[in-house]
Amino acid sequence: MEIKEKVIEKILLLVALSSIAVLALITFFIFEQGLPLIWKIGPKAFILGQKWIPSKGLFGIFPMIVSSFLVTLGALSLGIPLGLACTIFLCEWSPPSVGTVLRPAIQLLAAIPSVIYGFWGLVVLVPLVRNYLGGPGLSILSGSVILGFMILPTIISISEDSLKALPPSYKEGALALGATHWQTIWRVLIPAARSGIVASIILGMGRAIGETMAMIMILGNAVKMPTSFLDSARTLTTNIGIEMGYASGAHRQALFATGVILFIIIMLLNSLAIFLSRRRTG
Amino acid sequence: MKFGNVLGFRIWNLKILVLCLLSFLLIFLPTIGCQREKAGITVAGSTSVQPFAELLAEEYMSRNLQSHIYVQGGGSTAGIEAVRTHAANIGMSSRALLPEEKDLYAVTIAKDAIAIIVNTKNPIQDLSLDHVRLVFSGKIKKWEELGAPPHPIVLVSREEGSGTRESFQKFVMGKEEISLESLVQDSNGAIRQVVSNDPHAIGYISLGLVNEQVKALKVSSIEPTLANIEGGKYTLIRPFLFVFNGEPKGEARSFLEFVLSPPAQELLSKEGLVTTLKLSGK
Numbered sequence: 001m002e003i004k005e006k007v008i009e010k011i012l013l014l015v016a017l018s019s020i021a022v023l024a025l026i027t028f029f030i031f032e033q034g035l036p037l038i039w040k041i042g043p044k045a046f047i048l049g050q051k052w053i054p055s056k057g058l059f060g061i062f063p064m065i066v067s068s069f070l071v072t073l074g075a076l077s078l079g080i081p082l083g084l085a086c087t088i089f090l091c092e093w094s095p096p097s098v099g100t101v102l103r104p105a106i107q108l109l110a111a112i113p114s115v116i117y118g119f120w121g122l123v124v125l126v127p128l129v130r131n132y133l134g135g136p137g138l139s140i141l142s143g144s145v146i147l148g149f150m151i152l153p154t155i156i157s158i159s160e161d162s163l164k165a166l167p168p169s170y171k172e173g174a175l176a177l178g179a180t181h182w183q184t185i186w187r188v189l190i191p192a193a194r195s196g197i198v199a200s201i202i203l204g205m206g207r208a209i210g211e212t213m214a215m216i217m218i219l220g221n222a223v224k225m226p227t228s229f230l231d232s233a234r235t236l237t238t239n240i241g242i243e244m245g246y247a248s249g250a251h252r253q254a255l256f257a258t259g260v261i262l263f264i265i266i267m268l269l270n271s272l273a274i275f276l277s278r279r280r281t282g
Numbered sequence: 283m284k285f286g287n288v289l290g291f292r293i294w295n296l297k298i299l300v301l302c303l304l305s306f307l308l309i310f311l312p313t314i315g316c317q318r319e320k321a322g323i324t325v326a327g328s329t330s331v332q333p334f335a336e337l338l339a340e341e342y343m344s345r346n347l348q349s350h351i352y353v354q355g356g357g358s359t360a361g362i363e364a365v366r367t368h369a370a371n372i373g374m375s376s377r378a379l380l381p382e383e384k385d386l387y388a389v390t391i392a393k394d395a396i397a398i399i400v401n402t403k404n405p406i407q408d409l410s411l412d413h414v415r416l417v418f419s420g421k422i423k424k425w426e427e428l429g430a431p432p433h434p435i436v437l438v439s440r441e442e443g444s445g446t447r448e449s450f451q452k453f454v455m456g457k458e459e460i461s462l463e464s465l466v467q468d469s470n471g472a473i474r475q476v477v478s479n480d481p482h483a484i485g486y487i488s489l490g491l492v493n494e495q496v497k498a499l500k501v502s503s504i505e506p507t508l509a510n511i512e513g514g515k516y517t518l519i520r521p522f523l524f525v526f527n528g529e530p531k532g533e534a535r536s537f538l539e540f541v542l543s544p545p546a547q548e549l550l551s552k553e554g555l556v557t558t559l560k561l562s563g564k
Contacts, residue, residue, distance in 0.1 A: 051462070053459065054443065055442060055443075127479060136465060136483070137480065138465055217472075221441070221465060221468075222462065222463060223462050223466065224462045224463055242441045242466060242468045243442055244357075244360075245329075245355075246357040246359045246441065246442070246444050246445070248359045248380075248443070251443060
């Protein structure tokens, strides 16, 4: 029996390793395809370059890095207040009957394909922005609003978990000391669950930076430095998504190189999230 | 006791094994079946050629019930790449082959005009080629400079590497660059969608895909009609290519022969393309 168990153990190990192998392969190919171009034109010219004109050999992705962060910032400024308010309501006030409806509904937000978000944004939100605020409508503002809704499930589910994981004595103690319910939440529970909430926000940020399909449809994809929230913009992901089909040679490598930068940004964000959520227990 | 455990373990083990086998069979059996029964060919590439190829494939399949032709998009370069790696039997390209692609075998199946389109609410009917160039290079930024009600012009362009964009660059822009301010969409349909929604937008798409949602402008007073294209007056035309890896053989050859035959060419002509019949007759 010992042998059989060993065999099964080894097989399971192999299966587990194979899923990591996929990650390793993806990493390897992105870097193998992208790095040569970054070295050729110089990391500084690539990352800080202002112009992206592949047909002329100009590969500067700085406007896209800025746009990626602007869109994400916009999404967070909508997603954080909404998400936190929703979490607090779910944990502290909602009667069980409301919670049983609300929770699956929020999870459903995560299950909607991003192309549907994009389509909805294009048909409903973009004309509203164009008619009432001006500009082409396909803009950072429209993209931010859509992304803000898309990251809600991430923020709500993880920060709810971290609020629920708090020892009940925190709340009981605060209430016993005469704090109101709201004071307890705002002064005791939220600060105590801070690291988990921050981790949820950073994971939401990672989701926002990585979103592609909806952004291709809503941002307008102009390759320029955005000057206002009503400007069209192109993020790192949409740059890859929109030009992949027709790219060849150095242009194709440049798209992989864009992927390298994106990969590094997302790795940093996820490591930060893991670090912060570990600190909670430590 | 021990025996029972052993037996239980064996039965469990057997079940897993059978399940694994079954799932493998489920996955692979249909594909084996497919390969045996459907000797289909894959046509992949330019999204400009795609709708016409779909139409042709449908017609071809209704005449040859045994045949299966799968039409996919992806872009001219992706299609050419797919032919090179044998992932597709036929590649569709909406631009001439680049020097490094000349080892492949290309056949012009038709020619297509590029139409300059604006929103149906736009009063402008006619722009000179110079004006189109000034608009797309960003030197004319407002509609009032062209005699329309005052509003900033919203440019809509294709992504770098697109066959339509390359042809537009060549025939209209010349040495001028398409403004980096322009919105970028990754298909003819997406440009048509944006232009049909935004009263201030101007874009360019394949003439065959112009419909009642948008208005095709006269260029230097010449209307983009079949008669004008065939007469050589309307000059914004580019080739639609079928690309093969070596001499076309078998099903791919008979599909090509069908595409070049008079009934199929008439079909393309009805859809607004300039057919090879007319071209060779000229």
